[in-house]
Amino acid sequence: VTTNESFDGEVDELYEEAKRVILEDGKTSISYLQRRLKIGYNRSANIIEQLTQNGILSEPDAKGQREIL
Numbered sequence: 001v002t003t004n005e006s007f008d009g010e011v012d013e014l015y016e017e018a019k020r021v022i023l024e025d026g027k028t029s030i031s032y033l034q035r036r037l038k039i040g041y042n043r044s045a046n047i048i049e050q051l052t053q054n055g056i057l058s059e060p061d062a063k064g065q066r067e068i069l
Helices: 015-025 030-037 043-053
Strands: none
Touching: 015 030, 015 043, 030 043
C-alpha cells in the first residue's frame, strides 16, 4: 500500500480533510471523525487505517487509543 491509498488502491476524497481535522482537534477516534465529517463508520475506519499506514497515527494501544505521531 502506498501513501494515501487504502487496501483497494483508492485514495479517499476526504483523506486530507480528515487529516486536517485530526491534527487540529487532536482527537483520533473513528467515531469522532465520523461525526465531524458526517460519514459512515466503515468509511471513517478506512480513513483512520490509511492515516495509520501513512504514519500520521499510531496503532491502537491496549485501550484502543491512538496517538498523533
